[in-house]
Amino acid sequence: MALVREPDVLEPELTSVLQGRWSPRAFDATHELDRRTLHLLLEAARWAPSAGNSQPWSFIVGLRGDATFDRFFEHLSRGNKSWAGNASALLVAVHQNASGPDHELPFDGYAAYDLGQAAAHLSVQAHAVGLHAHQFAGFDHEATQAEFSVPAHWTVKTGIAVGLLGDPALLDERTREKELRPRTRRAIGEFAFGGDWGEQPVELG
Numbered sequence: 001m002a003l004v005r006e007p008d009v010l011e012p013e014l015t016s017v018l019q020g021r022w023s024p025r026a027f028d029a030t031h032e033l034d035r036r037t038l039h040l041l042l043e044a045a046r047w048a049p050s051a052g053n054s055q056p057w058s059f060i061v062g063l064r065g066d067a068t069f070d071r072f073f074e075h076l077s078r079g080n081k082s083w084a085g086n087a088s089a090l091l092v093a094v095h096q097n098a099s100g101p102d103h104e105l106p107f108d109g110y111a112a113y114d115l116g117q118a119a120a121h122l123s124v125q126a127h128a129v130g131l132h133a134h135q136f137a138g139f140d141h142e143a144t145q146a147e148f149s150v151p152a153h154w155t156v157k158t159g160i161a162v163g164l165l166g167d168p169a170l171l172d173e174r175t176r177e178k179e180l181r182p183r184t185r186r187a188i189g190e191f192a193f194g195g196d197w198g199e200q201p202v203e204l205g
């Protein structure tokens, strides 16, 4: 039977795919990501909005067991190595930082924002098909850029682990403690204002 975690989000009207999304560390080491599902995940990223439809994102995709997965895994931080190896896929998420011969970048300053939206769409799509995604920044960015010969007008930004939820009992103690910790968020009133910055929380129903 598939493992699930009770949603921490208690707003029942929030769309269920967002209620259930979270970033686990326990992944099922026996699960394999099939190419059709991989296609769906990248299709979700593909249809994300972007400044002027510039689509300034790229992904390097490794599936567990292949050389790309292992080459990226080598550059992860020690903490992320403790869990990410059981994911079914590891993606390097890359955004453009200038125009180049392969792709124009008509807008300055929005590419990281656009990549983030594409990654969010991919994560939500993963959850919608019963998988989970866990984005991470803990890896050697320069080494990863060099490892995959990413040109200088592209910036390696984050990693995304995708897989089937696994058993937290199999994690080391420190990682398991993080896995089972309740998820928390700032109150909306701290970040949404109805007027002057920080003065007046937006009124909500």
Ligand SMILES: Cc1cc2nc3c(=O)[nH]c(=O)nc-3n(C[C@H](O)[C@H](O)[C@H](O)COP(=O)(O)O)c2cc1C
Pocket (backbone or CB within 6 Å): 021, 022, 023, 024, 080, 134, 135, 136, 137, 138, 139, 158, 183
């Ligand atoms: C840009 C970015 C960098 C992150 N880096 C790491 C990381 O290096 N290691 C890790 O375990 N989680 C990492 N995370 C996951 C966050 O810690 C996680 O999304 C956050 O705690 C909220 O938890 P939730 O996704 O389960 O709601 C990162 C997430 C993002 C978006």
